[in-house]
Each structure stands twice: as C-alpha cells, then as structure tokens.
Amino acid sequence: MKVIEKKYLNSKKNLIYQLRREVEIxxxxxxxxxxRLYGYFHDSSRVYLVLEFAPQGGLYQLLRTNGTFPAAVAATYVRDVAKALVYLHANEVIHRDIKPENxxxxxxxxxxxxxxxxxVKMDPEVRRQTFCGTLDYLPPEIVEDKPHDKAVDIWSMGILIYEFLVGSPPFQSDExxxxxxxxxxxKITFPENMDPLAKDxxxxxxxxxxxxxxxxxxLLQxxxxxxxxxxxxxTIPTQIERK
Structure with a gap:
C-alpha cells in the first residue's frame, strides 16, 4: 500500500496530474x-494505491547493506529489469526513473x-522535454534541457550496472x-579490477x-x-553470501 497525503499533492504544481498519470499507466x-497496481481509493485526507506486495524491500537498501553485488546477482537483476523495459517500450511507455530505490x-x-x-506515454512524433528523474541517473539530454525519448532508460541501465558493481553511481559528486x-x-572512472565485459x-x-x-x-545479448x-x-538473502 502506498499512502499519499492530499495536502502534499496540493502543495506543488502538477503533482495531482503526475499521480493520475502514474495510476493510468x-x-x-x-x-x-x-x-502490479491493483487499484486505488481515497478519503478526505489521503490517496491509497493498492500495490503488489514486495516483502523483501528495495535493492537500494540491499546494496547499501552489501556495498556491491556479485556479478551473477547484478547481471540477473539487470537482465530482468531490461526485460521489463522491453515490455514498457513496446507499450509506448518510458519509465524515466530507473534506480535501485525503484x-x-x-x-x-x-x-x-x-x-x-x-x-510517460511515448508519442512517436514528439520527443519529451520535461526535466525529470534522479540527478545521478540523468542522461546528458535531460541535463542539457534537450528533447528526450526512450533512450533515457537505456542510459539509466548503464548507471545501474555501474552502481551494482561499484557501490555508487559513476558521476556522483558533492556539488x-x-x-x-x-x-x-x-567522465567515468572505472575500478582497475572491473570485469572488462562489464566495462564494455x-x-x-x-x-x-x-x-x-x-x-x-x-543489452540482453x-x-x-x-x-x-x-x-x-x-532467492537473494538480506546479506549476500560471497564465495
């Protein structure tokens, strides 16, 4: 269950529209x-999204606990996320916020x-120009305020692989x-011991x-x-065992 305060939705421009679009997609x-999103309902103060139960939590916390993922774990997650994106793009949807937290x-x-x-739903005739997503995962076209399309999700997969294997995004900075x-x-700095295939x-x-x-x-091949x-x-335990 995802609970959203209505006062929060009313506090910022476009949040209601954004939530409606999220539900529709x-x-x-x-x-x-x-x-899965099974449905939604609301009362006087909150909106409730009825979501599929994910009892093992998010990859962000698992990654923070372990530091990095072994290649077999990282590649399995990347493959399965890529399959989800193949489905999304085939249905004209761009996710635009791929990251461990999601x-x-x-x-x-x-x-x-x-x-x-x-x-967002893709329009073959129109490239999007909304500044969106999470800073460390943003592609150059969004950072430079240029139109973008489904290729933003491809870029995010590269950031995701790097973070899985290194423990932090490649462009992370204090400023x-x-x-x-x-x-x-x-500008990417690769660890000397990184698998050449992963680097490629x-x-x-x-x-x-x-x-x-x-x-x-x-990518899948x-x-x-x-x-x-x-x-x-x-089945990935809370603490990944390393050989």
Whole structure:
C-alpha cells in the first residue's frame, strides 16, 4: 500500500496530474518484473494505491547493506529489469526513473520495477522535454534541457550496472554542478579490477548521443549478461553470501 497525503499533492504544481498519470499507466501493465497496481481509493485526507506486495524491500537498501553485488546477482537483476523495459517500450511507455530505490523484491526474490511517478506515454512524433528523474541517473539530454525519448532508460541501465558493481553511481559528486558537468562530458572512472565485459557494456550504454546507445535486445545479448545472469531468478538473502 502506498499512502499519499492530499495536502502534499496540493502543495506543488502538477503533482495531482503526475499521480493520475502514474495510476493510468501502471494499472494497465502486466509483466512479471513490473510491480502490479491493483487499484486505488481515497478519503478526505489521503490517496491509497493498492500495490503488489514486495516483502523483501528495495535493492537500494540491499546494496547499501552489501556495498556491491556479485556479478551473477547484478547481471540477473539487470537482465530482468531490461526485460521489463522491453515490455514498457513496446507499450509506448518510458519509465524515466530507473534506480535501485525503484526496484523491489517479492517473496521469491524476483525484481519488480516500481514507482511510475515520472513515467510517460511515448508519442512517436514528439520527443519529451520535461526535466525529470534522479540527478545521478540523468542522461546528458535531460541535463542539457534537450528533447528526450526512450533512450533515457537505456542510459539509466548503464548507471545501474555501474552502481551494482561499484557501490555508487559513476558521476556522483558533492556539488550538483559538478555532477551535471561529469554527466555532460561522460567522465567515468572505472575500478582497475572491473570485469572488462562489464566495462564494455557500461561504456556502450553510456553514450552521450542517444542514437548511439544500444537497444535493450542488444543489452540482453551482451556477453556479460549471458555469462553471468542466472537462468532462474535466485532467492537473494538480506546479506549476500560471497564465495
């Protein structure tokens, strides 16, 4: 259950519209790696979203607990999120806020893409220009206030892989302006011990020009995914055991 205070919705411009759009989009989605929205109701002070139960919580906390994810765990999560995005994009939806906080685990450890507050329906004739998402995951086109399309989700997958394997996003800085600059220039520092295949995939995804980013199908067929992702979704304990 997600509970939203009506006074919060009324406190900022466009929040009511954003919530309505979130409900309209998520309620129609049916995919094993997307959190179901079963319905909603409201009373005098709150709006309640009835969501699929994800008792194991979010990947953000799991990542903070463990520091990083082993390649097999990271690749499995990335593969399953990519499958969810293939479904979204096929249904003309851009998520626009891929990050560990918006990835939840159900009782079996299956990853579920959640929080469609920034999602939007695609128009093939129109590129979006809304400044949205989470700073560390923003692509250059949004930072530079340029029109954007579904390629923003591809960029976010590159950031996600890096954070899973390193423990922090690649462009994270203390100063916001410095983060903006790093994103625009795509300045990435890789650990010396990073798997060359993982590095190759991240570099392919984090292209400053949206048209040069690979498709999700290409991501799913990348050697790093094929060699590391589990054929069955593993049950991930709170504390990941490392061999």
């Amino acid at each position: 998520q309620a129609r989605l049916r995919h094993p790696n997307i959190l 990835l939840l685990l159900d009782a079996k450890g299956v990853v579920k893409l959640a929080d469609f507050g920034w999602s 916001m302006d410095e983060t903006y600059q790093k994103i625009s220039e795509c 995939l991240i570099q392919k995804l984090l292209q400053t020009e949206p048209g040069k980013r690979p498709t999700l199908q290409t 990348h050697p790093w995914i094929l060699q590391n992702a589990s054929k069955q979704t593993p």
